[in-house]
Amino acid sequence: MNVGRFMSRFVTRYPGWSRLAVVVLFFALWEILARFWIDKMFLSPPSRVYGEIGKVFATKGVPEALGVTFFELGVAFAFAVMIGLALGLAIGLNSFARRSFMPIVLLLYGIPQITILPLFILYFGIGAPSKIAFGVTHGVFPIVLTLVAGVQNLKPVLMTSARSMGASRWHILRYVLFPHMVPSLFAGMRLGMAGVLLGVLLAELYVSISGIGHFTSMFTQAFDPTRLLGLISILAAMAIALNEIVRRAEAHFSKWRA
Amino acid sequence: MRDPEIAVKIKNVAHYFGEAGDAKHMLALRETTIDFRRGGLLALIGPSGCGKTTLLNVIGGLLTPTQGSVDVCGKTVNGPMPREIAYVFQESALFPWNTIKENIHLGLLFQGVPKNQREDRARQSLETVGLGEFANHYPGQLSGGMRQRAALARALSLDTPVLLMDEPFGALDEQTRMVLGEDLSVLLSRTQKTIIFVTHSLGEAVFLADQVAVFSARPGRIKEVIAVDEPHPRRSGFVKAEKFTRLRNQLYDLLHDEIRKTVDQGSRPGAFL
Amino acid sequence: MTARGVVAARRQTRWRSGLAQIVFLLAVVILWWLAANRWGASPLLLPKPQLVFFELVDILRSGEFWPDLLLTLGEAAAAFAISATLGLATGFFVSVSPALVKVFEPLLAAVNAVPIILFLPLYILFFGLGAPSKIALGATIGFFPIALNTIAGFSSVDRLYVRSARSMGASPAKLVRHVLVPGALPIVLTGLRMGFTVTLLSIIGSETIASLAGLGHQIVNLAEAMEMPRMFAYIVFVIVIAATLNAIVTRFEKRAAARR
Ligand SMILES: Nc1ncnc2c1ncn2[C@@H]1O[C@H](COP(=O)(O)OP(=O)(O)OP(=O)(O)O)[C@@H](O)[C@H]1O
Ligand SMILES: [Mg+2]
Numbered sequence: 159m160n161v162g163r164f165m166s167r168f169v170t171r172y173p174g175w176s177r178l179a180v181v182v183l184f185f186a187l188w189e190i191l192a193r194f195w196i197d198k199m200f201l202s203p204p205s206r207v208y209g210e211i212g213k214v215f216a217t218k219g220v221p222e223a224l225g226v227t228f229f230e231l232g233v234a235f236a237f238a239v240m241i242g243l244a245l246g247l248a249i250g251l252n253s254f255a256r257r258s259f260m261p262i263v264l265l266l267y268g269i270p271q272i273t274i275l276p277l278f279i280l281y282f283g284i285g286a287p288s289k290i291a292f293g294v295t296h297g298v299f300p301i302v303l304t305l306v307a308g309v310q311n312l313k314p315v316l317m318t319s320a321r322s323m324g325a326s327r328w329h330i331l332r333y334v335l336f337p338h339m340v341p342s343l344f345a346g347m348r349l350g351m352a353g354v355l356l357g358v359l360l361a362e363l364y365v366s367i368s369g370i371g372h373f374t375s376m377f378t379q380a381f382d383p384t385r386l387l388g389l390i391s392i393l394a395a396m397a398i399a400l401n402e403i404v405r406r407a408e409a410h411f412s413k414w415r416a
Numbered sequence: 417m418r419d420p421e422i423a424v425k426i427k428n429v430a431h432y433f434g435e436a437g438d439a440k441h442m443l444a445l446r447e448t449t450i451d452f453r454r455g456g457l458l459a460l461i462g463p464s465g466c467g468k469t470t471l472l473n474v475i476g477g478l479l480t481p482t483q484g485s486v487d488v489c490g491k492t493v494n495g496p497m498p499r500e501i502a503y504v505f506q507e508s509a510l511f512p513w514n515t516i517k518e519n520i521h522l523g524l525l526f527q528g529v530p531k532n533q534r535e536d537r538a539r540q541s542l543e544t545v546g547l548g549e550f551a552n553h554y555p556g557q558l559s560g561g562m563r564q565r566a567a568l569a570r571a572l573s574l575d576t577p578v579l580l581m582d583e584p585f586g587a588l589d590e591q592t593r594m595v596l597g598e599d600l601s602v603l604l605s606r607t608q609k610t611i612i613f614v615t616h617s618l619g620e621a622v623f624l625a626d627q628v629a630v631f632s633a634r635p636g637r638i639k640e641v642i643a644v645d646e647p648h649p650r651r652s653g654f655v656k657a658e659k660f661t662r663l664r665n666q667l668y669d670l671l672h673d674e675i676r677k678t679v680d681q682g683s684r685p686g687a688f689l
Numbered sequence: 690m691t692a693r694g695v696v697a698a699r700r701q702t703r704w705r706s707g708l709a710q711i712v713f714l715l716a717v718v719i720l721w722w723l724a725a726n727r728w729g730a731s732p733l734l735l736p737k738p739q740l741v742f743f744e745l746v747d748i749l750r751s752g753e754f755w756p757d758l759l760l761t762l763g764e765a766a767a768a769f770a771i772s773a774t775l776g777l778a779t780g781f782f783v784s785v786s787p788a789l790v791k792v793f794e795p796l797l798a799a800v801n802a803v804p805i806i807l808f809l810p811l812y813i814l815f816f817g818l819g820a821p822s823k824i825a826l827g828a829t830i831g832f833f834p835i836a837l838n839t840i841a842g843f844s845s846v847d848r849l850y851v852r853s854a855r856s857m858g859a860s861p862a863k864l865v866r867h868v869l870v871p872g873a874l875p876i877v878l879t880g881l882r883m884g885f886t887v888t889l890l891s892i893i894g895s896e897t898i899a900s901l902a903g904l905g906h907q908i909v910n911l912a913e914a915m916e917m918p919r920m921f922a923y924i925v926f927v928i929v930i931a932a933t934l935n936a937i938v939t940r941f942e943k944r945a946a947a948r949r
Contacts, residue, residue, distance in 0.1 A: 169788035176792045200815050262713045270931045272894040272905065273924045276912035281734060319509035322476055323574065324498025325526040333522055337513040355804045363809060364898045374810035375899070386810055394803050401802045414513045414554045 202384040207391065214388035223369045224392060227362055230286050231400065234293030234354045239347060242298045246305025246346070251335075256306065263306075267299040271357070275364055284368055289361040296357030300349035308342025309335070344408035351404045355397050420490070423578055423610035424452040424475055429484035431470050444470045446637035447483070450629075454577075456648075457604055457611040459621035461667065462631025463675045468614045469582055475612065476501050476580050489577055498527045502571035506583040508563045510555040516542065516566045517551040523570045541573035542566075545599070561592035565599075572603075579611045586616065593617070597624055598652060605648035618671070622663045623650060630670045633677035640670060736918040744922035754904075754926065761904045764820050765892045768827025769885050776832045776884060777877070780839020787844075794840055801833040809895050823895045823903075831888035838880020842873030875946040882942045886935055893927065904930075 169176045185204050192203035215221055249255045249263070275292060282288035312335070320334050362370040370393065377386035430447040434440035445467035452458050460468045473479035475486050477493045486493045489500050503509075510519050520538040529537065542548050545565040555563050564584055571579055585593040597620060604611065604624075615621050621628045625644050632639040644663060646654065654660055718738055724730045725737040748754050783789045809826055816822035846869055854868045896905025904927050911920035 166786060166788035169792055173791045176788075177796055180792060180796060258709050261707075261709045265710055265713070268932055268935060269928055270890055270893055272890060272897055273908060273927045273931075275897055276909055276920070277924075280912060313507070313509075315505050315507055315509045316511060318478055319503060319505060320526060322478060322496045322498065322501070322503040323523045323526040324496060324528065329526055333525075334511065337511065340513070352802065352804070356806065359804050359807055360894060360898070363806065366899075371898075378810050378814045381814065383811070383814060386814060390807050390811060393807055397803050397807075398799075414556060 198383070199381040200383055202387055206384055207387040210384050211388045211392070214385050214392065217373065217385065220373055220389065223373060224396075226286060227289075227358065227370055227393070228396060230289045230293065230358050230362075231354060231396070233286075234290045234297060234358055235351060235400075237290065237294045238297030238301060238350050238354055241294065242301025242305065242346060242350060243343065245298070246302045247309070247339075249302065250306040250309030256310075260306065263299065263302055267303065271295055272360060275361060278361065279365060284365045288365075289358050289369075292361040293354040293357035297350040297354035300353050301343075301346035304342050304346035304349060305339065308339055308346075312338050341408070341412040344404070344411055348401070348404045348408055351400055355400065359393065359397075421454050422451045422487075423454040423489060424612070425487040426450050426452075426471075426475070427484050427486070429471070429474055429481045429486060431467070431474060431479070431481045431483070443635040445474075445481075446632075446635050448637050449484075450638055450641075452610065452612065452627075454610055455608050456626035457600075457613055457624050459625035459628045460612065460614045460631065461616070461618070461621045461628060461671065462636055463633050463671070463677075464616075465634045466631040466636030466674075467634070468631060468636070472580050472582050472612065472614060475578075476503055498574065498576075500576055501578045501580060502574040502576040504564070504567050504571050504579070504581040504584040506586050508555060508560075508567060510563060510567055510570070512555050515552050515554055516547060516558070516569070519555070519566065520570045520573045523574055527574050537573045537575070541569040544572060544603070545569040561588050561596060564588065565596065568596075568600075577608070577610060579609055581611060581613045583614050583616065585620070593620065594652070598650070600624060602649040618664050618667050619655070621667065622660055623655060628663075628667060630667065631674070633674040639674070642666065642670075733915060733917060736921055740918040741921040741925070744919045745925060748919070748922055748926060754907075754923075757902060757904045757907050758930070760820070760902055761892055761896065764823050764903070765827065765885075765889045767820075768824045768892060769831055769888045771824070771828035772831030772835055772884055772888060773881060775828070776835025776880070777839055779832075780836040780877075780880075781843065783836070784840045784843035790840055790844060794837070797833060797837055797840075801837060805830045805833075806891065806894060806898075809898060812895075813899055818899060818901050823892050823900070826895050827888040827891045830891040831884035834887060835880045835884040838883065839873070839877050842876030842880070843869060845876055846872035878942045878946055882938050885938050889931060889934060893931070 189203045189205060192198070192201045192206075245263075249259050271292070278288045278292045282291050316334055316338070317330065320330050325333070359370075363374060365371045366375045370389070373389055374386060377383075377389065426448055428447055428449055429445065430443070431445040433442055433444050448471065460471065462468055470479065474481045475488065475493065477486075477496045480494070488497060491497065491500065510516070511522065514522060517538050520541060521534050524534040524537060525531075539548070539551070542551055545568055547562060547565055547569060550558060550562065550566075555566065558566065564587075568584065571581075585596055588596070600611075601624060603609075613621075613624060615624075622644060628642045628644065629638045630640045630642065631637070642663065646659070721735070722738050725732070725735050783793045805826070808829070809822075812822040812826045812829075816825055850868050850872060851864065854864055859867065892903070893905040896903035897909055898905075900906040904923070908920055908923050908927065911917075911923060
């Protein structure tokens with residue numbers, strides 16, 4: 159009968175299941191393609207990637223490289239948040255600073271940072287510091303920008319009313335500015351996390367003689383798509399998990415907005 | 417020479433915005449001298465931009481006047497006086513990230529009330545405005561009228577002798593305004609508070625006020641003060657009384673000339689180009 | 690404030706911010722000069738700015754950058770053409786039905802949250818080290834913002850307009866042409882601009898990470914050869930090119946959105 163209408167009713171009632179169906183369909187298609195059409199030197203079916211994920215971990219050095227990457231992401235994110243928070247508040251709370259420094263922040267933000275990645279390696283070496291630094295420079299800017307925008311849209315009447323009730327400077331900072339900033343801080347952290355992921359992973363992939371980059375180029379040169387996909391999937395899962403943590407935290411602390 | 421019957425004493429107050437000599441330098445409030453007696457509600461009414469908010473902010477200590485000074489409860493105002501003066505603003509000034517009860521707690525914290533008294537006072541003031549059940553709601557979860565009642569509860573909990581209200585019901589619909597007005601009148605009958613209340617509504621001014629101060633056109637000053645002389649709490653029947661209509665018409669005549677003047681100046685602030 | 694006052698104030702802030710940028714750039718160059726010439730910074734870490742300038746002049750004069758530049762721009766153009774076509778088409782067809790939006794929008798957004806650059810090794814395995822792998826990755830990365838913004842754009846068109854146009858007897862084609870497209874255009878254009886920016890970044894990025902040619906590759910080569918002044922000159926060159934392209938695209942976006 160009317161298939162379209164049936165589908166749309168199903169989808170409206172069970173959006174989660176429909177999404178799952180699409181995902182399953184995607185993997186099924188991939189499975190079929192990889193099994194029957196595409197050379198197994200280039201692509202592995204998802205069943206195989208999943209089945210042999212243990213082999214990735216068994217590869218000498220991979221668990222360590224994954225651990226180091228996770229550590230780099232954590233440290234870079236912490237630095238990006240601290241620096242971003244300090245800069246964002248310093249620039250956002252002072253209209254003079256905002257007028258003088260915002261254009262510079264925007265200018266720096268517009269630079270394609272990937273062009274200076276070789277410099278980071280030159281300055282900080284091929285170890286964790288260069289990757290952390292590159293993650294920080296990618297993560298800081300979105301945090302600063304959202305914070306500055308967030309400070310500015312505080313309704314003046316909230317300040318005035320706090321003042322009229324006798325709030326001290328500390329009170330205003332603690333009970334007015336801070337809670338007002340929380341949602342934009344979390345929004346900034348979400349964007350900052352995306353930046354940190356990009357920066358750290360770019361640097362990891364760039365350095366091909368150690369860390370993740372070593373193994374991706376090794377698996378590529380060995381035409382081993384199973385292990386390559388396994389490693390990429392683990393990293394993607396890591397990225398999704400980190401994003402999700404920040405997103406949950408944001409939702410939790412912005413409840414009053416509903 | 418302190419007179420305990422005078423709640424607010426305004427002495428030669430005038431205010432300019434902007435720096436002298438600057439293009440934006442302008443007179444917002446012409447020199448005003450007036451005393452407001454303790455108890456009852458004083459309505460400020462006048463054309464838009466005539467300086468009502470300015471005067472209110474000067475009284476509240478949120479704005480230092482260019483000239484003159486204000487005494488509230490016998491003390492010279494220089495800065496906010498949280499123990500003497502509480503505020504209800506036109507737009508909701510509740511902190512959106514706190515529940516209604518937390519908002520009241522915060523006000524009490526700012527004012528310096530010891531922690532162990534806050535809970536009782538918060539609950540009591542919420543009961544007074546009929547929001548007891550909504551203590552744990554966020555402002556965003558309440559209707560506009562409930563929000564303004566919550567803001568009133570916060571101001572009441574501060575337990576100040578003077579309450580300043582700047583168009584507190586301005587953003588609400590007519591029916592809600594009426595109900596809140598009646599509630600306010602009941603409140604007035606029970607306390608000795610002095611309330612200064614800015615409004616644009618003639619009806620609201622007559623219904624609520626013991627005295628109505630009419631402002632002249634911009635730059636404003638208080639042109640005339642009209643007494644209403646009707647005991648609180650006022651019932652809705654008052655609206656239909658002959659006295660109500662007479663006072664309302666009197667106010668209308670006083671205001672009409674002033675509003676014409678403002679519009680003819682062609683620079684009414686907030687007008688559409 | 691009057692309308693004229695607002696314009697004047699805006700012009701003044703723009704002028705001021707322009708000044709701040711120039712002062713900042715000057716300060717950076719002066720500090721750089723001092724560090725390299727007076728404070729004895731190692732020339733391997735920080736070459737002298739005057740040397741970098743001469744190298745830049747040399748690069749521009751010799752024209753040796755042309756093959757790399759053309760390759761990079763060509764890859765970016767091809768990738769953007771693919772991502773724009775697929776992104777717009779996907780976005781439009783998904784936005785046709787609210788049910789489809791409900792299913793696909795969260796999926797696309799979820800994938801978009803993963804740093805897609807991770808898949809570069811896979812693309813290299815598949816397409817080799819040449820241009821195809823870069824174009825494919827750039828197209829993938831550009832696809833998501835374009836598709837997501839296209840969905841957002843078409844979903845943002847007020848249903849009231851659609852209904853009123855229908856009630857006036859507009860045919861589906863006319864509806865799309867005169868109501869949906871103009872309504873969705875600003876957000877769609879934003880998506881295209883974002884798509885272009887990330888595509889360009891991904892092209893330069895994949896050239897940097899693994900490649901045989903292109904501007905990104907040139908920088909890496911010079912870094913490995915420790916030819917610092919020339920490498921800095923190339924970095925400046927690429928930054929200026931990228932900034933110019935982004936400025937042009939942003940300008941185009943604003944113009945087109947204003948004209949509708
Ligand atoms: N912060 C300010 N800076 C400069 N001028 C101001 C400022 N606040 C008010 N004014 C000017 O002062 C005059 C009086 O303003 P005020 O807000 O006191 O008017 P009002 O009587 O409360 O008007 P309304 O009824 O519209 O609220 C107005 O003409 C206004 O343009
Ligand atoms: Mg006002």
